[in-house]
């Protein structure tokens with residue numbers, strides 16, 4: 001009851017802010033708090049945390065965070081009370097919400113033809129993530145890259161010469177072997193029934209849950225596409241785009257500005273290769289200096305960490321193993337790893353939403369993330385679906401013979 005009231009109150013506070021900003025673009029940004037000392041301390045914390053948590057189970061995460069960063073967690077002491085929150089989200093329905101998926105997808109799609117589909121997917125994802133926790137974030141990203149091109153049609157999984165997967169832009173994508181393993185068992189259980197696109201969608205949901213993120217129901221019935229071109233992989237944003245480009249890209253897929261900000265919150269977990277951000281650290285845009293939108297202590301940390309383009313660095317500098325809203329707090333503190341992350345806080349169309357998600361309890365972000373992930377998973381291109389199939393192997397289209 002108390003949590004419903006506090007969320008209702010919060011909504012009353014943030015909604016006018018967002019609506020006002022959408023209407024006239026005017027918004028007074030929250031003052032930047034230069035807490036770089038804290039940032040450095042957090043850097044040291046998560047360096048050690050990385051090694052420990054790589055070995056530990058998902059649950060270890062939260063306890064560890066609490067132990068290591070009492071001050072930060074104190075702010076969320078009332079979070080336990082919010083955990084059962086199922087109230088309204090920031091989502092404002094638009095005409096675009098009537099996607100083609102409404103006619104094509106349903107929750108009971110496999111209930112007769114393959115009732116074990118979800119449990120097979122969950123079993124494999126759990127096993128793989130237990131063995132290598134970093135795979136969970138990779139699956140989530142793989143799903144985004146699938147849906148961002150021709151809708152969610154498994155096109156990213158195809159492995160022939162000239163496919164999206166073979167493109168330079170896809171070279172750090174991971175998790176393909178998880179989907180192949182699921183598909184192999186699925187074909188034994190119910191041959192030619194469950195699409196690879198559906199498998200990847202459910203796998204990314206399960207991976208999110210294993211990371212401590214929200215659960216959402218996945219509707220099924222996606223078909224696997226037969227076309228995959230490496231050029232199309234370049235359509236997926238890679239981190240250097242401006243906010244207008246990102247908004248347009250999301251809109252072209254039926255997603256709005258709130259979805260853009262909420263889905264970017266996926267960067268609360270996972271890693272980037274240093275090659276994706278080194279350009280921000282030296283002679284940024286020909287200035288001879290680092291990107292000024294980056295906290296200079298954090299930039300120094302990144303310079304030490306990123307000697308090689310192939311090195312990995314956490315997307316969430318503060319709580320990299322926890323699925324929480326600290327990603328947004330980092331943006332307030334000029335600690336967004338990618339240029340696109342940080343830009344969300346320097347553009348008046350997106351910064352009020354960043355503030356809302358950063359300042360509300362973390363469950364608020366989780367809830368909105370689930371709403372936006374459902375929309376992401378429901379992106380379908382009718383022509384692709386009409387000509388689609390159920391692949392027997394996720395890495396190649398069915399042969400015609």
Ligand code: HEM
Nearest residue numbers: 137138141144172237238239263266270271272273276340
């Ligand atoms: C605003 C658009 C986005 C941009 C520009 C972007 C960009 C990137 C980049 C550059 C990386 C690091 C790649 C590398 O260096 O290896 C990355 C990683 C990641 N992205 Fe995004 N991304 C966006 C949206 C999304 C969305 C919508 C999701 C999921 C819903 C997502 C999930 C992830 C995850 C989980 C990782 C870490 C992957 C891993 O650890 O293997 N991203 N993203």
